[in-house]
Amino acid sequence: MTATLDHHAANSTVNGTVDRPLDLSLVQQFELGLDAPICLTWELTYACNLECAHCLSSSGRRDPRELTTEQCEAVIDELQRMKVFYVNIGGGEPTIRPDFWHLLQYAVDHQVGVKFSTNGVRITPERAAFLASTDYVDVQISLDGATPEVNDYVRGPGSYDTAIKALENLAAAGFKDAKISVVVTRQNVTQLDEFKALADRYGATLRLTRLRPSGRGADVWDELHPLPEQQKGLYDWLVANGEDVLTGDSFFHLSAYGPADGSGALPGLNLCGAGRVVCLIDPIGDVYACPFAIHDNFLAGNVLSDGGFQQVWQQSELFRDLRSPQTGGACASCSFFDSCRGGCMAAKFFTGLPLDGPDPECVQGYGEQALAGDRILPAPSQDHSRVAPGRNQPVMLQLSRRPDLTAAPVSACAESPLAGFTP
Amino acid sequence: MLDEPWTMSPSVELRPEPFGALAYHFGNRKLTFLKRPELVVVVQGLADQPDVRSALEQAGVPAHQHDAYVTALRGLAAADMIRPRTQEAAA
Ligand code: SF4
Numbered sequence: 001m002t003a004t005l006d007h008h009a010a011n012s013t014v015n016g017t018v019d020r021p022l023d024l025s026l027v028q029q030f031e032l033g034l035d036a037p038i039c040l041t042w043e044l045t046y047a048c049n050l051e052c053a054h055c056l057s058s059s060g061r062r063d064p065r066e067l068t069t070e071q072c073e074a075v076i077d078e079l080q081r082m083k084v085f086y087v088n089i090g091g092g093e094p095t096i097r098p099d100f101w102h103l104l105q106y107a108v109d110h111q112v113g114v115k116f117s118t119n120g121v122r123i124t125p126e127r128a129a130f131l132a133s134t135d136y137v138d139v140q141i142s143l144d145g146a147t148p149e150v151n152d153y154v155r156g157p158g159s160y161d162t163a164i165k166a167l168e169n170l171a172a173a174g175f176k177d178a179k180i181s182v183v184v185t186r187q188n189v190t191q192l193d194e195f196k197a198l199a200d201r202y203g204a205t206l207r208l209t210r211l212r213p214s215g216r217g218a219d220v221w222d223e224l225h226p227l228p229e230q231q232k233g234l235y236d237w238l239v240a241n242g243e244d245v246l247t248g249d250s251f252f253h254l255s256a257y258g259p260a261d262g263s264g265a266l267p268g269l270n271l272c273g274a275g276r277v278v279c280l281i282d283p284i285g286d287v288y289a290c291p292f293a294i295h296d297n298f299l300a301g302n303v304l305s306d307g308g309f310q311q312v313w314q315q316s317e318l319f320r321d322l323r324s325p326q327t328g329g330a331c332a333s334c335s336f337f338d339s340c341r342g343g344c345m346a347a348k349f350f351t352g353l354p355l356d357g358p359d360p361e362c363v364q365g366y367g368e369q370a371l372a373g374d375r376i377l378p379a380p381s382q383d384h385s386r387v388a389p390g391r392n393q394p395v396m397l398q399l400s401r402r403p404d405l406t407a408a409p410v411s412a413c414a415e416s417p418l419a420g421f422t423p
Numbered sequence: 424m425l426d427e428p429w430t431m432s433p434s435v436e437l438r439p440e441p442f443g444a445l446a447y448h449f450g451n452r453k454l455t456f457l458k459r460p461e462l463v464v465v466v467q468g469l470a471d472q473p474d475v476r477s478a479l480e481q482a483g484v485p486a487h488q489h490d491a492y493v494t495a496l497r498g499l500a501a502a503d504m505i506r507p508r509t510q511e512a513a514a
Pocket residue numbers: 271272273274278290291292293343344345346347417
């Protein structure tokens with residue numbers, strides 16, 4: 001093996017035996033890939049009690065091919081062997097899987113810590129007490145508005161009350177430091193201070209993430225994504241509140257609001273980790289490059305049919321490609337490229353923009369120009385939305401539904417590329 | 424620090440990576456990166472050596488780099504990845 005940067009050599013296998021230049025920065029090392037992911041998301045089910053308009057995984061109905069309890073245990077065993085120290089569990093609504101609490105305990109017993117995302121529906125006082133008694137479990141409640149009007153607009157009627165009840169139950173049980181996870185939208189971006197106050201009230205930590213046009217999010221992105229002037233306000237707010245607020249490293253495309261020397265970069269990795277440090281295992285065991293990239297183009301393999309998760313992570317052609325040096329394309333000459341790196345791959349893909357060009361929300365305005373040009377939106381390659389509208393369907397869908405859809409549903413979503421991570 | 428006995432914290436696990444290792448603390452859920460293979464050897468060797476200096480020497484770190492390594496170790500100590508050994512366990 002050579003120790004040059006020639007990517008075929010450097011990436012011929014991703015394991016500890018390959019010589020890599022040691023003088024690379026950590027970000028450069030990450031770009032070449034790791035033996036195991038740092039930020040692994042595992043969606044346990046596509047089933048959900050809600051039907052959020054912007055669900056990143058187009059959840060609603062359970063997939064009949066969903067991994068069985070035994071298959072899930074085997075995945076956990078493998079994560080333990082790979083030393084994947086923690087996993088972000090989501091869905092769908094993971095807690096409605098009957099074996100959810102069992103799998104949670106199984107993971108913790110096998111040195112795999114769990115952070116799970118939920119809309120709160122099953123966080124009863126009893127479950128809250130159980131959670132408070134565990135050490136390696138973190139709970140993240142999804143809430144997309146600091147008031148019922150704003151939240152229920154996208155997450156559906158009653159979902160605000162459900163989330164608040166869950167937070168109350170956790171606080172009453174003495175659960176420390178729950179997370180309130182907010183997808184920032186045009187409608188809630190004005191409520192950042194209120195979200196912070198809400199988190200403080202429940203002894204929780206606020207986590208803000210970016211709305212990506214993934215899953216059903218593609219249908220509502222034009223209407224929900226923050227406007228350019230709102231993005232600037234968000235950036236300023238994050239800089240002012242940085243220390244106390246988590247972002248899952250999801251706003252690095254806003255770094256370009258800072259000075260050109262990169263000193264305004266937000267804390268975090270500032271790179272797209274898809275297939276390099278981030279990935280997703282979906283409910284049927286399919287492995288995708290990123291939770292926001294559930295599409296055939298980003299499907300690396302399956303844990304059941306392709307020899308297990310380790311095999312897929314280390315050997316799949318797609319992941320090897322993603323770990324080879326990428327060109328910056330039209331962004332390469334931008335003075336903010338070092339901190340922004342062209343933004344989010346999934347956001348570009350699902351808005352029909354070239355992957356080596358600017359992000360659709362490029363703060364220099366190149367994204368808007370690109371969006372105004374010719375582009376073809378990729379057809380979704382899977383959809384678990386409910387076929388008939390349920391009673392929890394958010395109102396906005398009735399106003400602006402895609403004509404070819406009869407309904408839509410949810411997720412407790414919001415993945416955490418690299419959350420909680422100190423570079 | 425050089426003359427003190429240290430050890431890796433009990434709730435920390437290391438995962439080897441091409442650049443060194445990833446350290447995860449199950450208690451405070453912090454993730455840290457040991458950016459050089461030598462640093463990994465040092466951290467793993469702490470518990471078996473009478474003091475930090477011996478761990479550095481045993482890992483083959485030249486004396487003129489000891490200060491830089493102490494800085495890195497202090498960073499790890501701040502995240503409770505390593506801690507002072509209160510009882511002299513290794514002779
Ligand atoms: S930047 Fe986008 S595509 Fe890349 S890891 Fe983050 S969410 Fe996924």
